Amino acid sequence: MAGINILIENKNDCHDGKDKRVCMLCLKERTKYTCPRCNTQYCSVECYRSEKHMTCSENFYKECFMEGLKESDIEPSDKQKMVDMLKRTECDPDLIDLDQSDDDLEGRLAGVDLDGEADKIWSRLTDKEKKEFQSMSLDGRLGILVEVWTPWWDMGQASLVADIGTQPHHTHPEICTNIQNIEQLLKTKPSKDIKYNIIHLLYCYTFVSKLHNGDHIPLAIESSGDMLTLSDVLSHGYSCGSVEEAVQVCLRKLYTGNGGFETTPESNLALLQDVQTIIQHGSMGSITGPLAALSEIHTMLNVAYKHLQKTLKLAKEDDEDMKTKKKTLFGSVKKLEFLLSWCQTYGHSLSLLIPELQLVHKLLISECEAMKKSRQSIESIWAGPVGIKKKTLIEEI
Incomplete structure (x- = not known):
């Protein structure tokens, strides 16, 4: 050579x-x-x-x-x-990779609604593309492709200095207009426990909005369903008596899996800081944050209610399940209108709950760390993860 x-x-x-x-x-x-x-x-x-x-x-x-x-x-x-x-x-100098599809992905997806026809999109993928998608979903690579939404309450406080004549830039959702005065709705002084129910709803709101990566309004039907599943205050008329109870009602469903949500203890506890940030949003003593959050919950539920109302009108047969959902949504919308009215008058008292909210946060973190240590100790004794072995409760003799 x-x-x-x-x-x-x-x-x-x-x-x-x-x-x-x-x-x-x-x-x-x-x-x-x-x-x-x-x-x-x-x-x-x-x-x-x-x-x-x-x-x-x-x-x-x-x-x-x-x-x-x-x-x-x-x-x-x-x-x-x-x-x-x-x-x-x-x-065969023109040998072609048999794994490559005969036509490109863009051509196969032509004419398909990428936002609303997930089944059609899936059916037009090749077996190799489906396997790759499932693999990316399992190992976390899929999450890297999705831009993580930045919540409005994390966008920083308004600037203290602004040019004369410039319009203020609002970093929060639009607050509902024509909120009624609480005195027009109640003849007596409202219950002191209402503020705990708002803490509960703020926690549910931060969870649902992050769950849908900021698309909780465009996906109002799905988001409202998640909100009602997580919040017993909205769906079952439950009333909380403390900050700890307002949080624990949600955590109970998240930890036990009764709501069908897949979460981690760390992410669940981090939401308490989000609630605190919403309460403190804006200037000192401002109620802008809670009003903005409650307004967006009201918008989300109202959009879902109107959609369900329209669907029932077009339906040829009565659907009792849809009627029940419609009734629940209507009651939830009215409850939000009442809470907005309360917050407009008494919302300043929410800032007084921040020390209690911080204390609950610290206690829950301590409990979470203690549970981790106990589990690690047990797993070290058993030399591996400990699973619960199911026993046969009824056996034919």
Whole structure:
């Protein structure tokens, strides 16, 4: 292999500097070299490797490789594998990767609603694409492709200095207009426990909005269902008597899995900081954050209610399940209107609950860490994760 030189300079050019023969491949430059295989005269390496000379050059490289393969110190089986691969390539130079789909993804998804026709999209994927999607979903790579939503309460406080004449930039959702005065709704002073119910709803709101990555309004039907599943205050008229109870009612469903949600203790407890941030949103003593959050819950439930109302009108047969959901949504919307009215008058008292909220947060973190240590201790004794072995409760004799 050593000693082979593909660039053989023309002898005539060496003896006669006035030779003006043109390259037989590009037909532009003066020829300088001659191919040792086909005697084609050319001017440069680019011309030697060009398409016009491809057949000759590829065979030359292949022969050089085979010669080098014979001289190299490798196993006979490896040599044979390489020879077989070269033979297959030579027999079928246009060999195509059979794993590639016949048509591109864009063509297969043409005319499909990417937001509302998930079943159609899935049916038009190849088996390889489906397996890749499932693999990405399991190992977490899919989450990297989705841009994580930044909640409005984490966008920072309003600037203390602003140019005269400029409109203030609101980082919070639009607050409902025409909120009734609480005195018009109640003849007596409202219960002191209402503030705990609002803490409960703020916790549910932060969970649902993050669960849907900020699409809780566009996906109002699904989001409202999750909200009613998590909040017994809205769906069952439950009333909380403390900050701890307001939080524990939600955590009980998240930890036991009764609501069908897959979460982690760390993410659940982090929501308590979100609730605190919403209460403190804006200037000192402001009720903007709670009013904005309650307003968005009201909008979400109202959109779902109107959609369900329209669906029932178009339905040919009565659906008792849908009627029950409609009734629950209507009651929840009215309850939000009452809580907005209360917050408008008494919302300042929510800031007084922040020390208690912080204390509950610390206690729950301590409990979570204690449970982790206990589990690790048990697993170290059992030399591995401990699972609950199900026993047969009833057995035929």
